[in-house]
Amino acid sequence: MKELRIKGSYVHHKEIKAAQGIKINAQGLEYAIAGTSLHVVGPDDDVENIKEAAMEDMRSLMSRIDRSGEGVYVQASTLGSLEALLEFLKTDEVRIPVSGIGIGPVHKKDVMKASVMLEKKKEYATILAFDVKVTQEARELADEAGVKIFIADIIYHLFDQFKAYIDNLKEEKKKEVAEEAVFPCSLKIVPNHVYNKKDPIVVGVDVLEGIARVGTLICIPQREFIDIGWIASIENNHRPVDSAKKGQRVSIKIVGSNSEEKQKMFGRHFEIEDELVSKVSRRSIDILKANFRNDLSIEDWKLVKTLRD
Template structure:
């Protein structure tokens, strides 16, 4: 049997995700003559007959070759729903709709959604929402963008085209080829952008047409299911319902689940639990789902793809995002679930600590952190506690950049907060993944820059200077004379040697136009003072002097700090090493 594809809706806050889902539902309900929408737990099913009715206004639309029975839209929009709908290797969501406010363009959560979809290799289309807010747009009583667009003035059409090409440009910056859906020549290589108004319904027809068409064309094999096989699903949410207690909202993507089936899932301690299904509940037709048992009706079984509420004993610790499977006699269910969970909780020997609100969030952040080459030493679900602080503190010895806790959508215990202040552990807490990753990047950059600055402050750079002839201001105590920096950089405190490797003295100060300097670089002509030498004896006109670079510093400059040297600096270092080795041999 071919099941309906599972579609999630993602995008930035206030860009119209929920309004779009509501409009799709209301459009389907209005098409009563073609069939009613079916409401699931956490999902709404729009049958193919309803899609046909909604799309009838689109010129040349035909669904004669469609084999999918309809579309199953996840009612909970956002990355949380997408990432919690997981199975090994990716998401059970077959496709996503990324909603972008055409008047505002890309926002932080837009990029977050796109990055998550990219990591999970999930196909998506773009709903360019709020076309009704474009200056001069005249809304029409049609669900077809194509029909409404044809009735707009040339000025409005041009404005829309400009906005669309701004989106095309932004997608290009992220490495995607995109185009208005009607201009796409290859849907495998180009993102389809569908202009819509979630408020008026214009464009809903084309959006459903594109999503169902792409599902039919590219996902048909993936949508094949074994209806009579054991159920496989994913926990979307855990809820308290009056009259039922703790319940699980589950999306079933394969097989059939029955009352009294034994089910297995992972708990908050990453242990595998089993229980017997006491009840399967669906919302009453077109009823607003509330927190009361009276809002639901009981069913004996449910087949993929569908959303269902499960009532059972011992599910209080079930983790959102956990796989859930019906246990049969021959199943090694513990190893199946543990194997899948092992991928999520896999860690590095050294790295930051990650705490998140669900398995799905944990996995999504782990994928994005890995793509940035950041390492994670510990992962967990729930609040940041004192033990997490101690574990992060232990990373100081390995790398101070790892003494960090990344906290997504979770609280920080009071004693943990106090411990972090005294130990110096950095806690980065956000409820937007995009900001979380960026905040850690910023932290790393700031710390790395500070570390480089600290390194530069204690490094003796390989430098060569020339004494400017006839430019002596004082002969001795201290000798003050003019020099030109030929290569490298010099600072007060550097010890200078001559071309025989003999120490001439230590730089007491450097100045330009009687103003003290902290540093002089290649090409600078300045005055330099030294206590030890006498001009005319140890210091001569046109003499070449070098910074003395110790054996330890030579090793550091050739290895850890080699990135600080350019080609000329490296040649000067080789020259200094030869001079110092020659002087050592002569002794």
């Protein structure tokens, strides 16, 4: 490799043995992709066949791009490292779709390609840069456009960064829609535990199924699903809690569902034997599926279906 580090004329050789460094000078090499095969066309060779062979490596990579057009943009230093990253991203434990690939430093054009996801799926408007540099122009454009760039020299670290970013987005989304999310619950009033019959209603209940949460709209299925109000607070052993699960006995305070309507009253609008359930809607179910799917058990989802039907 000596001649590559010092100035001077190249030394010409008729043959080169393994592990010796060489430079290849040929027309159009600036368009070659690092890691792909380089073919020499002889006088008797079919140029089109050799072109097909040269493209085989890239075809293999392009076949791993998600057909839906949704996914992250992946950038790596060489073809080999790109293959390794793509293989990792498609494993069952990871499963991150890829919408585009690139080799070499991250440039503005790569950020522009990744920014397409801003209109399709914002969380995928990201570039996973594996063992490559990011140009200053690309950083500036990414900050301006809202494209996230994650950089790492180890594949697992790159995945950890992206996962932490997605988890943070999910938590932010949960907070935004928390008030509209209606968790399924079925409650039974405990005899001799009616502490206040109206304005607000305060009763002790057993959670028969699901999850009772503060903010849940409660109705009575036996009385044409009449609304009796929202759960304003929950107490478990005289301590305030945000929710109560199946099998727990808690005290709940219910406030009126609509200030313009007459306040519902225990003993007039519902009785001790009536079941209290959360009032679900198509909108609330969609919110649960999109943001709280993993927070509900199979039994909880069955209850959602029962309450909806």
